[in-house]
Amino acid sequence: MRFMMLVKASPDSEAGVLPSREAVAAMGKYNEELIKAGVMLAGEGLHDSSKGARVSFSGQRRTVTDGPFTETKELIAGYWLIQVKSKEEAIEWASRVPFEDGEIEIRQVFEDSEFPPEVLPPEEAERERAMLEEVQRKAAKP
Amino acid sequence: MVGMAASDTHRAIDAVWRIESARLIAGLARIVRDVGLAEDLAQDALVAALEQWPESGVPRNPGAWLMSTAKHRAIDLLRRRERLGRKLEELGHEFEAAEEGAAPDFEAALDDEIGDDLLRLVFTACHPVLSTDARVALTLRLLGGLTTQEIAYAFLVPEATVAQRIVRAKRTLAEARVPFEVPRGAELAARLSSVLEVIYLVFNEGYSATAGDEWMRPALCEEALRLGRIMAELVPNEPEVHGLAGLMEIQASRMRARVGPSGEPILLLDQDRARWDHVLIRRGLAALERAKRLGGALGPYALQAAIAACHARARTPEETDWVRIAALYDALAQLAPSPVVELNRAVALAMAFGPATGLELVDTLTAEPSLKGYYLLPSVRGDLLAKLGRLDEARQEFERAASLTRNGRERTLLLVRAAACERGARPPLTG
Numbered sequence: 001m002r003f004m005m006l007v008k009a010s011p012d013s014e015a016g017v018l019p020s021r022e023a024v025a026a027m028g029k030y031n032e033e034l035i036k037a038g039v040m041l042a043g044e045g046l047h048d049s050s051k052g053a054r055v056s057f058s059g060q061r062r063t064v065t066d067g068p069f070t071e072t073k074e075l076i077a078g079y080w081l082i083q084v085k086s087k088e089e090a091i092e093w094a095s096r097v098p099f100e101d102g103e104i105e106i107r108q109v110f111e112d113s114e115f116p117p118e119v120l121p122p123e124e125a126e127r128e129r130a131m132l133e134e135v136q137r138k139a140a141k142p
Numbered sequence: 143m144v145g146m147a148a149s150d151t152h153r154a155i156d157a158v159w160r161i162e163s164a165r166l167i168a169g170l171a172r173i174v175r176d177v178g179l180a181e182d183l184a185q186d187a188l189v190a191a192l193e194q195w196p197e198s199g200v201p202r203n204p205g206a207w208l209m210s211t212a213k214h215r216a217i218d219l220l221r222r223r224e225r226l227g228r229k230l231e232e233l234g235h236e237f238e239a240a241e242e243g244a245a246p247d248f249e250a251a252l253d254d255e256i257g258d259d260l261l262r263l264v265f266t267a268c269h270p271v272l273s274t275d276a277r278v279a280l281t282l283r284l285l286g287g288l289t290t291q292e293i294a295y296a297f298l299v300p301e302a303t304v305a306q307r308i309v310r311a312k313r314t315l316a317e318a319r320v321p322f323e324v325p326r327g328a329e330l331a332a333r334l335s336s337v338l339e340v341i342y343l344v345f346n347e348g349y350s351a352t353a354g355d356e357w358m359r360p361a362l363c364e365e366a367l368r369l370g371r372i373m374a375e376l377v378p379n380e381p382e383v384h385g386l387a388g389l390m391e392i393q394a395s396r397m398r399a400r401v402g403p404s405g406e407p408i409l410l411l412d413q414d415r416a417r418w419d420h421v422l423i424r425r426g427l428a429a430l431e432r433a434k435r436l437g438g439a440l441g442p443y444a445l446q447a448a449i450a451a452c453h454a455r456a457r458t459p460e461e462t463d464w465v466r467i468a469a470l471y472d473a474l475a476q477l478a479p480s481p482v483v484e485l486n487r488a489v490a491l492a493m494a495f496g497p498a499t500g501l502e503l504v505d506t507l508t509a510e511p512s513l514k515g516y517y518l519l520p521s522v523r524g525d526l527l528a529k530l531g532r533l534d535e536a537r538q539e540f541e542r543a544a545s546l547t548r549n550g551r552e553r554t555l556l557l558v559r560a561a562a563c564e565r566g567a568r569p570p571l572t573g
Contacts, residue, residue, distance in 0.1 A: 035371070035375055036257070036372065036375045036376075037161060037368075037372065038367070038368035038369065038370075038371035038372040038375075039368065041421055041422075041425065042421055042424075081421065083364060083367075083368070084160075085157075085160055085361075086153065086156065086157055086160075088153040088154050088156060088157035089156075089157040089160050089161065091154070091157065092154065092157040092158055092161060093161070
């Protein structure tokens, strides 16, 4: 299963303050661990919210609000996408992130098979049914 | 983590085991020079963790805790075996050396060696003295951290069979005195290809499953992918390692598009490309780039990855670069000649240069004994004949293919095409 480890924003990350050299080195080592263990699929850091925007929906109306956004703790500053066997394994990896403070939120990624059938395109089922009918028709008149 | 419920702690220990077990066994095997004993010691340490951690909480560095517990047990064990006095001395030495950098950063002191130890473990688990089945079981057990039960589920065999396979494999390694080392020079290439073969076999077991536990099958693909990614970091200078990783990533990217809602197979050219996993495609293309950057001619895995990449890059089936695919199959046929590769080359040639060109090559394969009974030969031939308007011959080929396939849904598909030929309609194009 796949999990996203979401790094929450901090006043520093929102102010565009870059992490110290030590912090960057520690993070590099951690990423290397993830890669060597064969669990990391992707991971990126995000610019502060002043460089972003929000699009909100209300019926047909779209409203665009430019950043920055104030509720720092609710913002996301980066993420890892990892492939693991259990939520506990994801927690264990998240616990190893070399942070001194802050928060990481772990969220499971939907797998295709978890979607109910009506969400999947019905063409395949349709094609299958047509095929079966044709074979039966053929079998009926030898 | 103190304060967790006991069951939570157990699940946390499972997770730690999943992450640490291979490194733990590898590190111990270097010291005791016996993977069987190393695994026993690692298991003992796991039992100790299961006893102590629910009380004490999970230690801050669980890997180091397990390693030092196991090492102490190793020393206790060997002390009890007096006649192994000399070995004990050696062991004490190794132990001290490992402990030297201890307290503040035990792990960092071991860091450089961990990669080497893991690699030794990979080569030992895939050693040629073992049967293929034994290599697969041992690799999943020692490197994947899978339980005997999980391996048994995945391969649809009784648990006792797997358990016995693993016990025998460990005994064989001990009896043959297989050294715990990374092979050098000329031996390395042959031994590496044995490792890659085992990984790809695990992948294919999961990927081409026609039966079995639906949950465990994709898990095998994931496990093979993980092993492939680990190998790519352990031996980063071997292009074929990246070739295999790339091949598996791209093949796995189609996993959810290749089966319809009621389990029927969907051929590559009919797949909904929007449902391909683009994270995996990106990783696969990057792995292939790494293989290419290392220089030299592409090996069989990298060539197959390059073929898969041609499909992955095409936004629509019509955009597929069939001329390039035909050339890649040509290179593959020269490196690893096989009738199945020729058959695939024929399909590519037909797509690139027209059905007549493909049929010419297919017709040279009909007498091939190893393809006798292989349903894809008449299926491909039927397809090409139909495209050339030779519908009566095409129908016969589709019917023959239908009688040869063991997959019910595939049979249905082939009978539909045969029926279409009979009606004189051109059947839908497929690859």
